[in-house]
Amino acid sequence: MxxxxxxxxxxxxxxxxxxxxxxxxxxxxxxxxxxxxxxxxxxxxxxxxxxxxxxxxxxxxxxxxxxxxxxxxxxxxxxxxxxxxxxxxxxxxxxxxxxxxxxxxxxxxxxxxxxxxxxxxxxxxxxxxxxxxxxxxxxxxxxxxxxxxxxxxxxxxxxxxxxxxxxxxxxxxxxxxxxxxxxxxxxxxxxxxxxxxxxxxxxxxxxxxxxxxxxxxxxxxxxxxxxxGGLDFDDAIIRHVLDGFREKHGIDLSGDPVAMQRVRDLAERTKIDLSVRTEAPFSIPFITMTPQGQPLNLEARFSRELLEELTRGLxxxxxxxxxxxxxxxxxxxxxxxxxxxxxxxxxxxxxxxxxxxxxxxxxxxxxxxxxxxxxxxxxxxxxxxxxxxxxxxxxxxIPMAIGLEAAGGAMHVVLPRNAPIPNAKALAATSSLDDQSELMLRIFQGDHAEVAANELLGEFTFRGVRPAPAGAVRLEVLFEVNVEGILTVSASDLDTGKQMKRTLRVTQS
CATH class of the missing domain: 3.30.420.40 (ATPase, nucleotide binding domain)
Known part of the structure; x- marks a missing residue:
């Protein structure tokens, strides 16, 4: 060794x-x-x-x-x-x-x-x-x-x-x-x-x-x-149990955090049991009290068939x-x-x-x-x-496309889903206003056609753009994704050689 x-x-x-x-x-x-x-x-x-x-x-x-x-x-x-x-x-x-x-x-x-x-x-x-x-x-x-x-x-x-x-x-x-x-x-x-x-x-x-x-x-x-994931399978059991208890006793347990935690624990154990058994009891003594102060138990039985019916959609x-x-x-x-x-x-x-x-x-x-x-x-x-x-x-x-916000809120894809990594892609950009001094890009990740439905990764601002008429400045924006799937964006002015680069951090609002 x-x-x-x-x-x-x-x-x-x-x-x-x-x-x-x-x-x-x-x-x-x-x-x-x-x-x-x-x-x-x-x-x-x-x-x-x-x-x-x-x-x-x-x-x-x-x-x-x-x-x-x-x-x-x-x-x-x-x-x-x-x-x-x-x-x-x-x-x-x-x-x-x-x-x-x-x-x-x-x-x-x-x-x-x-x-x-x-x-x-x-x-x-x-x-x-x-x-x-x-x-x-x-x-x-x-x-x-x-x-x-x-x-x-x-x-x-x-x-x-x-x-x-x-x-x-x-x-x-x-x-x-x-x-x-x-x-x-x-x-x-x-x-x-x-x-x-x-x-x-x-x-x-x-x-x-x-x-x-x-x-x-x-x-x-x-x-x-x-x-x-497994939590969603547990939630399907929990919803079924809470609905049954409410129908039987007229009491909603969802507002009681201790009762809910007891139900959640048993839901997970029941789910696990039903991988090796076809039936399992679902019993919690003294789960709550009636308005008159009488203790109530939660009593149910779960079958593998019922669990499958509740989770087939998942x-x-x-x-x-x-x-x-x-x-x-x-x-x-x-x-x-x-x-x-x-x-x-x-x-x-x-x-x-x-x-x-x-x-x-x-x-x-x-x-x-x-x-x-x-x-x-x-x-x-x-x-x-x-x-x-x-x-x-x-x-x-790359698990999801990376792109920019285009006109009308559309997603302009720079690197598509399942593009190999490491990877790099250069985009040509220019100023849209006379004497514009900075260029701001909003960068998103996701597979929806509209950026609003995707995740905002961050905003990249290229400051110090050379004053010139709209469309006269030639910029190149480079997107680089490393072996870990982490994105770095850099921009350079092709006429002056000025460069700016940063790894996208968690977005500041």
Whole structure:
């Protein structure tokens, strides 16, 4: 086994519901970082208890039922996002803590009288993972490869890097979760295969088609939905249970945070049970009181058939995205050598049956759905180290188009969806007014024809434009996307050679 040093790059899967870390030690060997109790995953939960103590991971989860207002979970869905009403409203309906629009066109979270930016919570989770890994390895971990959903925007990737910076953890590289899973499956095995990675985690869904040619992993197309995951399957159960209780007793539990947390916990456990059983009880004693002060129990039974009926639409949404990505890659089901399942929600029999029917063969069981992403990240981290015996090449793509606001609010696409990265594209620009002194570009990411429906990445202002009649100044604007999918924009005056450049940061409102 290779000797690990403080320069070792660990792999971190920063998940919506659970996170996981791993370290590669050469010769294709990878070990997962264990937590207290021998588990390899840590809940992605942050809380502040009534004494003001900060709790992270298992400790935060243990007190969740009694302290739901001050327990922050599923925050990954909000990282790097604008506080568009539908986003905030969607999340607010399914969590017990409070959230609101922040001062920087972002989302902020309230916890125990304090306000946190979403990347602050991600930073605390990263610090906990780093500290546990450091204790396990015997030296302070300083460098990591961190994974994100393939469907994350530039702005969300920037926010994850920022979370690392906040706790002095160098995020050496950000790679996409499906790509990491493909690395766990194929690194060092001299494969020549086309795989489809179906990654249905706690909060996000990704699908990528990846061609593996020995040590080259080339993504042909990717797609996804960062508001589609196991939490939505839980919510379907919760809605059904609340409706039934309201019909029976005339009481709406949705306004009671402690009752709601008890229901949420049992909904997740019931869903998991129904992957191995066909029936499960749904029973919570003393869930609430009648107006006369009599205790009420919540009593129901759930069958796998009922769960499938409630969630069939969610599974169909994943299949629709699979079909879109297949079309983007120009392939048919028969062209896929293996279908790989990643993420805990893929254990659901309906998911596996749906994919088996579509691809006419069962999905592969070659990778562990909860651990593959961290393992792939660790292997890639190892390949980046100078002493590595494993050199891997990742050829990834942009998940959503990047473009500019054109006349009438239309999206002028500069780099289309599934364009390979790294990539660069130059655009010619000119002044539109006499003696104009600056040029301002609003840059968006998304696949809608109108910019209003896409995510604003930022505004780029090129100051010091040479005074001249309208149309006389010749400018060139260069868009460059690096291997991590992060965008840098630069502009130059072709007549004077003056240049200006910046990496797009989270937009200031």
């Amino acid at each position: 290779a000797k690990l040093s403080p320069d070792t790059i660990v792999g971190i899967d920063l998940g919506t519901t659970n996170s996981c870390a791993a370290v590669a030690t050469g010769d294709g060997q990878v070990r997962l970082v264990p937590y207290k109790g021998g588990e390899f995953t840590i809940p992605s939960i942050f809380a502040i208890d009534d004494k003001g103590h900060e709790l992270i991971g298992h400790e935060a989860k243990r007190q969740w039922q009694l302290n739901p207002r001050n327990t922050l979970y599923a925050t990954k869905r909000l990282i790097g996002r604008s506080p568009k009403d539908d986003v905030v409203d969607t999340v607010q309906r399914s969590v017990q803590y409070r959230l609101h629009g922040g001062a920087h066109n972002d989302v902020e979270l309230d916890c125990h009288g304090r306000t946190f930016q979403v990347q602050d919570v991600a930073a605390k989770l990263l610090a906990k993972i780093r500290d546990v890994a450091s204790d396990h390895l015997g030296f302070k971990v300083r460098r990591a490869v961190v994974t994100v959903p393939a469907y994350f925007t530039d702005r969300q990737r920037q926010a994850v890097k920022e979370a690392g910076r906040l706790v002095e953890l160098e995020v050496v590289r950000i790679i996409n979760e499906p790509t990491a899973a493909a690395l766990a499956y194929g690194a060092g095995k001299k494969l020549q295969e086309r795989v489809l990675v179906y990654d249905l985690g706690g909060g996000t869904f990704d699908v990528s088609i990846i061609e593996i040619r020995d040590r080259v992993f080339e993504v042909k197309a990717t797609g996804g939905d960062i508001f589609l 599974v169909q949404r994943t299949l629709d995205l699979v079909e879109q990505v297949m079309a983007d890659a120009g392939v048919e089901p028969k062209d896929i050598d293996e279908v790989m399942l990643v993420g805990g929600q893929t254990r659901m029999p309906l998911v596996q049956q749906t994919l088996t029917h579509y691809f006419k063969k069962p999905p592969s069981k070659a990778v562990h759905p909860d651990e593959a992403v961290a393992i792939g990240a660790a292997l890639y981290g190892w390949s980046l180290q100078e002493s590595s015996d494993l050199k891997l090449q990742l050829l990834d793509v």
